[in-house]
Amino acid sequence: MSGIIRLHFELPGNDLMSAGEASSSVKKKLNQLGINPAAVKKAAIAMYEAEINAIIHAGGGTLAVTITKDRINIVISDHGPGIADLDLAMQEGYSTAPDYIREMGFGAGMGLPNIKRNADRLEIKSAVGQGTTVEITVFF
Amino acid sequence: MCGVKTYFHSVTLDEEKCRGCTNCIKKCPTEAIRVRKGKARIINERCIDCGECLRVCPYHAKKAITDSFDMLQSFKYRIALPAPSFYGQFKSGFSRGDILKALLKIGFDEVYEVARGAEIVTAATKKLFETEKLKKPVISSACPAVVRLIQVRFPSLIDNLLKLEAPMEVAAAISRQKAALAHHLADDEIGVFFISPCAAKVTSVKAPFAKEKSHVDGVLPMQDVFLKVIAVLENDPEACTLEQAGFEGIRWASSGGESLALGNDRYLAVDGIHNVLTILESIENDRLEEVDFVEVLACYGGCLGGPLTVENAFVAKTRLKKHIDQARKSDLPTVVPSHDELLWTLDIEHRPVMKLDDDLDKAMKKLEALETINDSLPGLDCGACGAPNCRALAEDIVRGMAHETDCIFVLREKIRALAAEMMELEAKMPPVLDREKTNGTGKTGIGGDASDGG
Ligand SMILES: Nc1ncnc2c1ncn2[C@@H]1O[C@H](COP(=O)(O)OP(=O)(O)OP(=O)(O)O)[C@@H](O)[C@H]1O
Ligand code: SF4
Ligand SMILES: [Mg+2]
Numbered sequence: 001m002s003g004i005i006r007l008h009f010e011l012p013g014n015d016l017m018s019a020g021e022a023s024s025s026v027k028k029k030l031n032q033l034g035i036n037p038a039a040v041k042k043a044a045i046a047m048y049e050a051e052i053n054a055i056i057h058a059g060g061g062t063l064a065v066t067i068t069k070d071r072i073n074i075v076i077s078d079h080g081p082g083i084a085d086l087d088l089a090m091q092e093g094y095s096t097a098p099d100y101i102r103e104m105g106f107g108a109g110m111g112l113p114n115i116k117r118n119a120d121r122l123e124i125k126s127a128v129g130q131g132t133t134v135e136i137t138v139f140f
Numbered sequence: 141m142c143g144v145k146t147y148f149h150s151v152t153l154d155e156e157k158c159r160g161c162t163n164c165i166k167k168c169p170t171e172a173i174r175v176r177k178g179k180a181r182i183i184n185e186r187c188i189d190c191g192e193c194l195r196v197c198p199y200h201a202k203k204a205i206t207d208s209f210d211m212l213q214s215f216k217y218r219i220a221l222p223a224p225s226f227y228g229q230f231k232s233g234f235s236r237g238d239i240l241k242a243l244l245k246i247g248f249d250e251v252y253e254v255a256r257g258a259e260i261v262t263a264a265t266k267k268l269f270e271t272e273k274l275k276k277p278v279i280s281s282a283c284p285a286v287v288r289l290i291q292v293r294f295p296s297l298i299d300n301l302l303k304l305e306a307p308m309e310v311a312a313a314i315s316r317q318k319a320a321l322a323h324h325l326a327d328d329e330i331g332v333f334f335i336s337p338c339a340a341k342v343t344s345v346k347a348p349f350a351k352e353k354s355h356v357d358g359v360l361p362m363q364d365v366f367l368k369v370i371a372v373l374e375n376d377p378e379a380c381t382l383e384q385a386g387f388e389g390i391r392w393a394s395s396g397g398e399s400l401a402l403g404n405d406r407y408l409a410v411d412g413i414h415n416v417l418t419i420l421e422s423i424e425n426d427r428l429e430e431v432d433f434v435e436v437l438a439c440y441g442g443c444l445g446g447p448l449t450v451e452n453a454f455v456a457k458t459r460l461k462k463h464i465d466q467a468r469k470s471d472l473p474t475v476v477p478s479h480d481e482l483l484w485t486l487d488i489e490h491r492p493v494m495k496l497d498d499d500l501d502k503a504m505k506k507l508e509a510l511e512t513i514n515d516s517l518p519g520l521d522c523g524a525c526g527a528p529n530c531r532a533l534a535e536d537i538v539r540g541m542a543h544e545t546d547c548i549f550v551l552r553e554k555i556r557a558l559a560a561e562m563m564e565l566e567a568k569m570p571p572v573l574d575r576e577k578t579n580g581t582g583k584t585g586i587g588g589d590a591s592d593g594g
Binding site: 028 | 293295296298421424425426427429490492494495496497498500501503504507508510511535
């Protein structure tokens with residue numbers, strides 16, 4: 001299949017050591033494609049935050065990437081607890097992260113707002129008890 | 141990469157000494173080295189001159205292109221610019237004045253401390269911060285290896301770089317101007333020599349990244365100058381008049397020195413190229429909070445750990461501390477350029493050396509192929525193919541620089557498959573001979589023939 005690049009990553013739950021590896025690897029590939037740095041940065045930030053969220057709030061999940069000539073589409077899915085009030089979660093500073101997570105420098109409640117700022121298109125589907133799917137698109 | 145202009149960098153290979161091991165290829169932060177025909181080869185446009193390979197090579201087969209002492213002969217008036225790290229190389233019995241005096245004995249007419257230039261850069265940085273027009277966090281541009289790393293691997297951070305001249309350039313410009321006035325010299329009669337802890341600084345003189353031409357004429361390796369200085373070094377109480385820089389400038393030699401001089405707590409100082417990579421990654425992910433200034437130095441311990449220094453960085457740090465304690469509080473020299481005179485005159489550009497192809501369609505095809513090849517490789521990252529890891533080999537293959545069978549495991553598989561095929565072929569007999577065989581055993585051969593015999 002040509003003209004479309006598909007990548008798939010497993011995000012191991014509660015493994016903060018490897019958190020960010022998937023995003024970092026995708027970022028390298030975007031640079032190899034010669035995508036403009038501003039778009040790469042936007043995609044990298046949004047993808048990184050969603051990856052971290054799946055790992056620390058939902059016990060891990062998957063990250064699927066589709067790259068075509070004009071865009072990157074990133075779908076991060078998990079089978080975690082889901083988000084009860086999405087509007088609330090989207091607010092800056094809102095976080096349910098426990099103390100030990102905060103000690104590691106996460107849990108400022110800035111992740112989702114940052115995803116929103118950097119994604120050109122964002123769709124979040126979440127159901128309590130079932131999981132969350134975050135779909136991010138950035139145009140080149 | 142850049143059309144007509146060839147890309148200069150200082151680190152090179154000593155063919156004689158290189159044994160083609162994998163130490164350097166594994167440590168290179170830009171994957172710029174491959175082993176070919178038993179020798180390490182540097183992919184020039186990827187090299188950022190961080191000097192990591194100089195440090196890890198057990199055979200000392202990597203060297204820095206520098207200038208030699210003979211170059212002093214080409215100038216009527218020679219100025220030495222010792223980097224602050226130079227002071228950390230000598231036993232503590234000698235004062236900074238003694239060291240500077242020794243430089244005058246080995247062939248220089250004047251010394252100007254780069255530490256002095258550093259103080260001017262600090263003052264200019266403070267001014268720039270007051271304008272509040274800087275993109276935070278501001279990333280120090282003092283280490284040329286880091287600037288080049290950002291150009292090739294973190295292009296989105298170019299805007300965060302502090303766009304000010306380095307202390308070496310400031311020192312060179314001021315001392316040059318002063319000498320011309322004081323001694324009625326033409327510009328080309330003055331030779332300004334930087335005493336360098338690293339290869340990266342050589343490059344920043346020979347191929348400046350943010351200006352047309354450097355004010356420095358030659359770069360001498362600290363190791364060579366050390367040997368000359370040590371031979372004539374002696375205590376001289378009078379020599380203290382040569383000491384011009386204050387402690388804040390001298391402290392720039394260590395990691396954290398540039399930051400401390402700014403008097404702002406919201407800083408982070410990182411040293412060592414692999415730590416630098418991690419921190420640049422988190423800045424790029426927008427994950428570094430509450431920090432206004434980031435000091436990033438390629439060498440462990442800062443310039444004291446530079447690849448062309450003599451002394452171990454930890455020992456040098458203790459020695460430097462004595463000089464810091466003895467130095468007065470920094471005050472600025474009488475002739476100080478204003479901060480806008482220190483601003484870069486050229487913008488630096490993204491150097492997309494990692495790009496697989498200029499054409500996006502082709503780059504995508506290559507990336508697809510790269511992924512497929514990568515999946516077929518064993519993932520052992522053994523380095524026997526001459527590339528730093530399996531993925532890099534896959535990349536080299538799609539770039540047409542390597543072959544799949546460069547992987548010894550793939551090669552073995554292919555040989556095994558070939559061997560199996562040979563066995564199979566070997567068992568097959570030409571029909572003429574086969575008939576005989578069939579007659580003898582009645583077992584093998586083409587179906588029709590066999591039944592004939594039965
Ligand atoms: N994948 C997810 N599954 C379940 N809950 C989530 C998920 N992603 C986010 N949340 C909820 O939304 C809140 C806000 O998320 P956000 O990323 O904005 O902040 P944070 O992760 O708590 O902190 P920060 O991202 O600044 O480290 C989280 O605290 C969590 O309650
Ligand atoms: S840290 Fe200092 S010595 Fe090392 S490469 Fe950078 S400028 Fe040179
Ligand atoms: Mg988050």
